[in-house]
Amino acid sequence: MYAVLGCGTAGYLAASKLQEQGKKVLIVDNDEKRVESLKEREFERVILGDITDPSTLKEAGIEQAEAVLILTTNVELNRKAAETVRRLSRDVPIIVRGGKEAGSKEFEGLDVDVVINPTVVVASVAIESLYxxxxxxxxxxxxxxxxxxxxxxxxxxxxxxxxxxxxxxxxxxxxxxxxxxxxxxxxxxxxxxxxxxxxxxxxxxxxxxxxxxxxxxxxxxxxxxxxxxxxxxxxxxxxxxxxxxxxxxxxxxxxxxxxxxxxxxxxxxxxxxxxxxxxxxxxxxxxxxxxxxxxxxxxxxxxxxxxxxxxxxxxxxxxxxxxxxxxxxxxxTPVMSAETLDVLSEAIRNRKIRGSFLLTNVGFIRDRDTLPQAADHLLRLEGISTVLVYGIGGDVIHISGRNRDIRINLGEVMQKAFGNIGSAGGHATAAAAKIPLGLFGGVKDKASLLKLAEEAVTDRFFKALGIEGEEK
Ligand SMILES: [Mn+2]
Structure with missing residues (x-):
C-alpha cells in the first residue's frame, strides 16, 4: 500500500498513476468534499483527517506503507506531516514536495528520502523535451x-x-x-x-x-x-x-x-x-x-x-x-572454423614465453581475424598477462595483441614498436599492427621470411617495453 497525504492536484495525479499501475493507494485529506468525491474513485482507502495528526496517521496504518507521498503546495504543512510520519516510523520512505528552489533547506534535519522541487522538475522536463x-x-x-x-x-x-x-x-x-x-x-x-x-x-x-x-x-x-x-x-x-x-x-x-x-x-x-x-x-x-x-x-x-x-x-x-x-x-558462441582451430594450434605449438609475455608466430595465414581470436584464447593461460600473435598474410605481417597487465598500455607499446615501420594502434588491452614485408627487400624463401618476421616483431616489441636482449 502507498500513502498519499493531502490530495490536491499533484497528490491526486500521483494517486491515480499508482492506481493505474495496480497498486493499492491510501489517501488522507482534510477536505470533506474532496474526500467524498475521492471515495467514489475506488482507491483502497480514503480517510478524512489532518495529515499532521499522529493518531489519524497511526489509525491509517502509515507505518506499513511501502512509501508515503506528501505533495501539497504548502511546504510548511508538508514538513509537519513528514515529521509526524517519521515519528511513527523510522524506516517508511518519504517523498515530499519542497519549495521552489533547488537545494532549499525546508527539510533540513529531517530524515526524508526524496525532496521534489517543482522548479527543478519543470526545468529538467523542459531540457528533456528540448532533446x-x-x-x-x-x-x-x-x-x-x-x-x-x-x-x-x-x-x-x-x-x-x-x-x-x-x-x-x-x-x-x-x-x-x-x-x-x-x-x-x-x-x-x-x-x-x-x-x-x-x-x-x-x-x-x-x-x-x-x-x-x-x-x-x-x-x-x-x-x-x-x-x-x-x-x-x-x-x-x-x-x-x-x-x-x-x-x-x-x-x-x-x-x-x-x-x-x-x-x-x-x-x-x-x-x-x-x-x-x-x-x-x-x-x-x-x-x-x-x-x-x-x-x-x-x-x-x-x-x-x-x-x-x-x-x-x-x-x-x-x-x-x-x-x-x-x-x-x-x-x-559460434562454432569455430577449421582455419581458426589451425591457427590456434599453431599459436599454441609455437609459443615463446618470457616472464608474463607470450609471443607466437603462426606462420602464413589467410584470414587475419584468426589472430585476435587466438590471442584471446592464449591470454587465458596461467601466468600470462600479455600476448602477441602474428603471422604473414599477403605481403604484410599482421600482429594482434592482448593485454591484462594494468601497468602496460599495449596500444602505446605497439605504436612505439611498429609505428615507424608500419602501422599500429589500439587500446591498453587490445591492439594490432601491420608491417609491410617490403621491408625485408626481396627475401623469397618462406623459411627465412618467417625467421626475419619473428626477429623483427620480438626485438622491436621487447625494446619498446624497455627489455633488451632476447633470451633464446
Ligand atoms: Mn562502434
Missing part, C-alpha cells in the same frame, strides 16, 4: 535527404565491420525503407570474426562487399556509419562526399563533410543512436533488429563496462525485452 525536439528536427532532415533518393542509398560501414557497424547499418536500412527508398549495406575488408559472421548468417543479412559495387555514384545518396571520413577505416573513396554520417568515434568534426551529421563520441555505440532513431520514428523494432543492436552495444561497451552512458543503458532497456536471447547466445 526530443532537437532529435525531431534532425530526423526531419534525415527524412528530407532520404526521400530525395530515387536510386537508393548506399550505406557504407567501416572496414571489417564489427557488430555495432552491422547493426547500425541494418537499422539505417530500415529507416531508409521507412522513408520510401531502398538501402544497400556495403562494406570494405572482411566480415572476419566468427561472431560477426554468425550475426550476419543467423539474421540472414545481405551485405555487399565494396569490390562488388560497380559504381557508388549510381546511388542517389551515400551514408557512412561507424566511420566519418571517407577512406579512414572505410573503403569509401576520398573523392566522394557522403550525404549522411552517423558515428560515435572521436573525430575533428570540422573535417567531416556531410549534409547530415550525427557524431556523438560520448555514447558507447552507434547502435545506441540508431535505437533512438527507430523509437522516435515509431519504426517497429523486430526481434532480429533488437538482437543485433543489443549485441552491437554489448560488444562496443565490453558488456556494458567500458564507456557506457545513461543513453546506452536507456537503449538497452528498450532492446533487451524485444531481443531474441536464444539467438544472441548462438551469435556469441
Amino acid at each position: 526530443d525536439l532537437e532529435l525531431k528536427k534532425k530526423l526531419r532532415n534525415l527524412r528530407r535527404i532520404i526521400e530525395d533518393a530515387p536510386k537508393g542509398v548506399a550505406i557504407v560501414t567501416q572496414d571489417n565491420p564489427d557488430p555495432d557497424a552491422i547493426a547500425s547499418a541494418l537499422s539505417l536500412k530500415k529507416i531508409v525503407e521507412h522513408f520510401g527508398s531502398v538501402g544497400e549495406i556495403i562494406y570494405g575488408g572482411e566480415i572476419g570474426h566468427e561472431e560477426n559472421r554468425a550475426l550476419v548468417n543467423l539474421l540472414g543479412l545481405s551485405l555487399t562487399p565494396i569490390s562488388k559495387v560497380r559504381d557508388l555514384r549510381g546511388y542517389s545518396k551515400i551514408a557512412l556509419v561507424e566511420a566519418s571520413i571517407p577512406g579512414e577505416n572505410n573503403s569509401l573513396p576520398k573523392s566522394i562526399t557522403p550525404d549522411i554520417v552517423i558515428d560515435h568515434h572521436q573525430v575533428d568534426e570540422s573535417k567531416v563533410k556531410a549534409e547530415y551529421k550525427d557524431i556523438r563520441p560520448e555514447v558507447g555505440a552507434t547502435s545506441t543512436i540508431l535505437t533512438e532513431y527507430l523509437v522516435h520514428l515509431g519504426i517497429e523494432i523486430t526481434p532480429e533488429i533488437a538482437t543485433a543492436l543489443l549485441y552491437g552495444i554489448k560488444t562496443d561497451t565490453n558488456d556494458f563496462t567500458r564507456g557506457t552512458t545513461a543513453q546506452d543503458l536507456k537503449a538497452v532497456a528498450i532492446l533487451y525485452p524485444k531481443a531474441d536471447h536464444d539467438l544472441l547466445m548462438k551469435i556469441e
Whole structure:
C-alpha cells in the first residue's frame, strides 16, 4: 500500500498513476468534499483527517506503507506531516514536495528520502523535451535527404565491420525503407570474426562487399556509419562526399563533410543512436533488429563496462525485452572454423614465453581475424598477462595483441614498436599492427621470411617495453 497525504492536484495525479499501475493507494485529506468525491474513485482507502495528526496517521496504518507521498503546495504543512510520519516510523520512505528552489533547506534535519522541487522538475522536463525536439528536427532532415533518393542509398560501414557497424547499418536500412527508398549495406575488408559472421548468417543479412559495387555514384545518396571520413577505416573513396554520417568515434568534426551529421563520441555505440532513431520514428523494432543492436552495444561497451552512458543503458532497456536471447547466445558462441582451430594450434605449438609475455608466430595465414581470436584464447593461460600473435598474410605481417597487465598500455607499446615501420594502434588491452614485408627487400624463401618476421616483431616489441636482449 502507498500513502498519499493531502490530495490536491499533484497528490491526486500521483494517486491515480499508482492506481493505474495496480497498486493499492491510501489517501488522507482534510477536505470533506474532496474526500467524498475521492471515495467514489475506488482507491483502497480514503480517510478524512489532518495529515499532521499522529493518531489519524497511526489509525491509517502509515507505518506499513511501502512509501508515503506528501505533495501539497504548502511546504510548511508538508514538513509537519513528514515529521509526524517519521515519528511513527523510522524506516517508511518519504517523498515530499519542497519549495521552489533547488537545494532549499525546508527539510533540513529531517530524515526524508526524496525532496521534489517543482522548479527543478519543470526545468529538467523542459531540457528533456528540448532533446526530443532537437532529435525531431534532425530526423526531419534525415527524412528530407532520404526521400530525395530515387536510386537508393548506399550505406557504407567501416572496414571489417564489427557488430555495432552491422547493426547500425541494418537499422539505417530500415529507416531508409521507412522513408520510401531502398538501402544497400556495403562494406570494405572482411566480415572476419566468427561472431560477426554468425550475426550476419543467423539474421540472414545481405551485405555487399565494396569490390562488388560497380559504381557508388549510381546511388542517389551515400551514408557512412561507424566511420566519418571517407577512406579512414572505410573503403569509401576520398573523392566522394557522403550525404549522411552517423558515428560515435572521436573525430575533428570540422573535417567531416556531410549534409547530415550525427557524431556523438560520448555514447558507447552507434547502435545506441540508431535505437533512438527507430523509437522516435515509431519504426517497429523486430526481434532480429533488437538482437543485433543489443549485441552491437554489448560488444562496443565490453558488456556494458567500458564507456557506457545513461543513453546506452536507456537503449538497452528498450532492446533487451524485444531481443531474441536464444539467438544472441548462438551469435556469441559460434562454432569455430577449421582455419581458426589451425591457427590456434599453431599459436599454441609455437609459443615463446618470457616472464608474463607470450609471443607466437603462426606462420602464413589467410584470414587475419584468426589472430585476435587466438590471442584471446592464449591470454587465458596461467601466468600470462600479455600476448602477441602474428603471422604473414599477403605481403604484410599482421600482429594482434592482448593485454591484462594494468601497468602496460599495449596500444602505446605497439605504436612505439611498429609505428615507424608500419602501422599500429589500439587500446591498453587490445591492439594490432601491420608491417609491410617490403621491408625485408626481396627475401623469397618462406623459411627465412618467417625467421626475419619473428626477429623483427620480438626485438622491436621487447625494446619498446624497455627489455633488451632476447633470451633464446
Ligand atoms: Mn562502434
